[in-house]
Amino acid sequence: MSLPARFDLYAPIHKALRLFMTDTLQALGRLDLDDPQDFEAGLARLDALLDAAGSHLQHENDFIHPVIEARSSGTSTRIAAEHRDHLEAIAALRAQAAALRLQPEAAAAHRLYRQLAAFVAENFEHMDIEETRHNQALWAACRDDELQAIEGRILASIGPQEMSQWLRWLIPALMPGERAQLIAGLPPAAQAPVLASARSLLDDVAWAKLCRAMGQVGPVATPDLAGA
Numbered sequence: 001m002s003l004p005a006r007f008d009l010y011a012p013i014h015k016a017l018r019l020f021m022t023d024t025l026q027a028l029g030r031l032d033l034d035d036p037q038d039f040e041a042g043l044a045r046l047d048a049l050l051d052a053a054g055s056h057l058q059h060e061n062d063f064i065h066p067v068i069e070a071r072s073s074g075t076s077t078r079i080a081a082e083h084r085d086h087l088e089a090i091a092a093l094r095a096q097a098a099a100l101r102l103q104p105e106a107a108a109a110h111r112l113y114r115q116l117a118a119f120v121a122e123n124f125e126h127m128d129i130e131e132t133r134h135n136q137a138l139w140a141a142c143r144d145d146e147l148q149a150i151e152g153r154i155l156a157s158i159g160p161q162e163m164s165q166w167l168r169w170l171i172p173a174l175m176p177g178e179r180a181q182l183i184a185g186l187p188p189a190a191q192a193p194v195l196a197s198a199r200s201l202l203d204d205v206a207w208a209k210l211c212r213a214m215g216q217v218g219p220v221a222t223p224d225l226a227g228a
């Protein structure tokens with residue numbers, strides 16, 4: 001008999017982050033140094049990813065690690081040290097991107113691509129430890145409603161601009177049912193614009209599945225997407 005799934009603070013946001021990271025890495029790999037628009041768009045996406053990665057680890061430090069440490073001291077030490085390394089890696093990536101902006105050369109673009117690939121690889125291992133060992137500690141320390149309250153505090157600390165950036169990556173990263181749950185859980189005024197952006201991010205099949213799943217999670221403020 002399988003146990004009921006516990007509330008997972010990490011899973012959805014890490015799916016979004018993995019998609020954001022791999023998508024940005026691919027964009028850097030095919031960067032066209034002779035096309036100013038493509039070049040600037042690739043570097044802007046890298047800037048946005050580095051902002052998101054820095055902000056994400058800060059949320060974990062501020063809202064999740066204290067809960068783990070209160071119950072099992074020392075459990076988050078390794079991950080907290082890795083967060084400090086990530087901040088250094090983010091600063092190094094920003095410096096290398098700034099140098100590339102000043103001097104767009106293929107060798108420098110490839111160095112930046114490799115440096116981001118190494119950062120992504122390290123983050124994939126890191127997120128797996130959070131989703132296993134940290135979740136184990138959180139599930140031992142907290143009931144699901146307490147974990148949901150932590151998520152509520154994290155969400156309340158995020159401004160509208162950062163929130164719409166996360167939703168841009170969360171929506172395509174999640175399964176159809178998870179997308180529907182996410183959108184149904186938003187404040188009513190936010191649902192229509194988020195659905196409109198979901199329509200532009202998803203293909204026709206994924207959009208049809210989302211609409212079906214939305215029907216199962218209850219009424220939402222559906223936007224007028226005729227012809228979208």
Ligand SMILES: [Fe+2]
Pocket residue numbers: 057060079083126127130
């Ligand atoms: Fe982390």
